[in-house]
Amino acid sequence: MQLIQFPQQKEWPALLQRPVMDTxxxxxxxxxxxxxxxxxxxxxxxxxxxxxxxxxxxxxxxxxxxxxxxxxxxxxxxxxxxxxxxxxxxxxxxxxxxxxxxxxxxxxVQCWRRxxxxxxxxxxxxxxxxxxxxxxxxxxxxxxxxxxxxxxxxxxxxxxxxxxxxxxxxxxxxxxxxxxxxxxxxxxxxxxxxxxxxxxxxxxxxxxxxxxxxxxxxxxxxxxxxDMPAGPSEVCILADDTAEPAFIAADLLSQAEHGPDSQVLLVSTSASVIREVEKELDKQLALLPRRDIALQALNNSKAILVSDMGEAVDLVNAYAAEHLILCCRNNVEISDTITNAGSVFLGNYSPESVGDYASGTNHTLPTNGYARMYSGVSVDSFVKKITFQRLSAQGLQNIGQTVITMADAEGLEAHANAVRVRL
The missing domain is CATH 3.40.50.1980 (Nitrogenase molybdenum iron protein domain)
Structure with missing residues (x-):
């Protein structure tokens, strides 16, 4: 992983770019x-x-x-x-x-959605x-x-x-x-x-x-x-000095083994944690059957050292990760400040692979920065939501003049007339 120390905010867009290929x-x-x-x-x-x-x-x-x-x-x-x-x-x-x-x-005037x-x-x-x-x-x-x-x-x-x-x-x-x-x-x-x-x-x-x-x-x-635009799988980990380096390394490698175009990102307020994570990566990588794939993915990846937790949160929100792991104190409170992520994992004992398989949340998630505007798959992804309305005669009396006034202002006389003939 490439180590970046205390980058200025104007450098973030270049640092957070995903691997790009000619399509x-x-x-x-x-x-x-x-x-x-x-x-x-x-x-x-x-x-x-x-x-x-x-x-x-x-x-x-x-x-x-x-x-x-x-x-x-x-x-x-x-x-x-x-x-x-x-x-x-x-x-x-x-x-x-x-x-x-x-x-x-x-x-x-009754309205509902099904x-x-x-x-x-x-x-x-x-x-x-x-x-x-x-x-x-x-x-x-x-x-x-x-x-x-x-x-x-x-x-x-x-x-x-x-x-x-x-x-x-x-x-x-x-x-x-x-x-x-x-x-x-x-x-x-x-x-x-x-x-x-x-x-x-x-x-x-x-x-x-x-x-x-x-x-x-x-x-x-x-x-x-x-379902959504998709790209290679990715994980971002936000860590402070309470994080366990062996756990972080394992989570980074769990995404890196997906493919050589996967990307993993570590954002930390602790230089010592980053150093220990790098040692753990070397140790764990040697034991992986898919180590060659994971190694290629690590070449696309970065560890970024920042000055404080506020800057770290801003950085991970700018990245908009598919998977975001918060290995830091006060992780529940910090999770309330996360605005861009597909799925968030809180604490040292919430590995991303649990969400991939069996916790209950969905693992089909927006990648490549699309977490800024897309959600992961849910029941909503498989439905259409149809709206209905039903008016009584008195209901139309109550709302009729409002519709007529607005339709007249837009110059749509037939719209207004559809209410007038009923009144």
Whole structure:
């Protein structure tokens, strides 16, 4: 990690920049795949699955028999862990539901709002070296609670043409409607446009590599909704002299191992803590199976020493981290001053990985600074909120002149007349 000491505020924007890559050639490649799938459906999906995943599939649909087989391959310990995490996620998310409340804004004028589940949603679950079956829990749970009728899941197959068994176990536990062995841009295209076998959806959720992220951003321009703009995973840790260096190093590495383009940031008021964290990073890094990936991510990362906690809070708010860990005294009070973050973890015993898997909060969060204006996924992400109003004759009498006066002032006579004829 690069050490930066007492930077001036005018230097912050440059210091807090995420790794940037040239996406111009990437977009052209992604557009070509999107167009091909839109025009040629399953045939194009099959072609790209063979080209990119190295497997030829006659049928991408996952059968109940395949799911039953996967369940037999997963240990009871992992099944219990998935079930425990799912229960916690349900407990947290079901409290986000609320019944409609009728508000009488004036006598005889009633207004209310009702949440209605998006009928068809698509979920993308990465496979490869880190099959993110935990993301299924994070996405299907709020979708089910929201009342989505059709939940489509796509994930890339391995060389044997199968999905990781834990992905299928998590899908069965949470209640996914249909599962397809399709990954990459072709999966996003299939869910966006629909094919002969893969249904079209109205909104697409889930993380992915640069190609998947680009595909989601492009199909959004065509009217298909997505969960949020996304980039590589990231964590920021705010630490003072009460922080435990070994814990900090472990949390930094837990994000660094996601990928070489991940970024971790340490902001501290203590030079000694930063020194001890660097020693711990070297010690723990040597033991990691994914150390080469984590090491590349650390090359994108910084430790910043600041003069006081007020400046530290301003700095982490400017960064707007996906994950923010507060390893400092008075962390509850300090959390009240946090305005930009996807999810916040308080104290030395709240590792970010707990939120990733099982505490109950959602781990699908805004990255790349989008925490300034986006929230993480919740039940709200899977619903539309429709407003209603009902007026009695007396209610229209009470409000009618207000509407007529405003409509006349805007020169919209027919609007005014729609009230006058009733009065």
């Amino acid at each position: 111009s050639s990437l977009q052209e490649k992604v557009k070509a795949v999107l167009h091909d799938v839109k025009q040629n459906g399953d045939a194009a999906v099959k072609k790209y699955t063979q080209q990119f995943d190295g497997v030829e599939l006659q049928n991408a649909y996952v059968t109940n028999r395949e799911i039953d087989e996967a369940i037999s391959l997963v240990s009871d310990e992992l099944k219990l862990a998935i079930k425990t995490a799912a229960d916690n996620i349900i407990s947290f998310h079901e409290k986000q539901l609320s019944p409609p409340e009728i508000i009488e804004t004036m006598p005889g 949440s209605v589940g998006i009928e068809k949603v698509g979920l993308y679950i990465p496979g490869g070296s880190a099959p993110l079956f935990s993301t299924i829990l994070m996405l299907v749970t709020p979708a089910m609670l929201a009342g989505c009728k059709e939940i489509i899941l796509c994930s890339p197959p391995n060389k044997e043409g199968k999905l990781h068994p834990a992905i299928l176990v998590a899908a069965r536990i949470t209640g996914v409607t249909k599962i397809f062995k399709v990954g990459g841009v072709q999966a996003i295209a299939a869910m966006a446009y629909g094919t002969e076998t893969i249904p079209q959806v109205y909104k697409i959720f889930g993380p992915g590599n640069q190609y998947v992220t680009c595909a989601k951003q492009l199909i959004q321009q065509e009217g298909i909704a997505i």
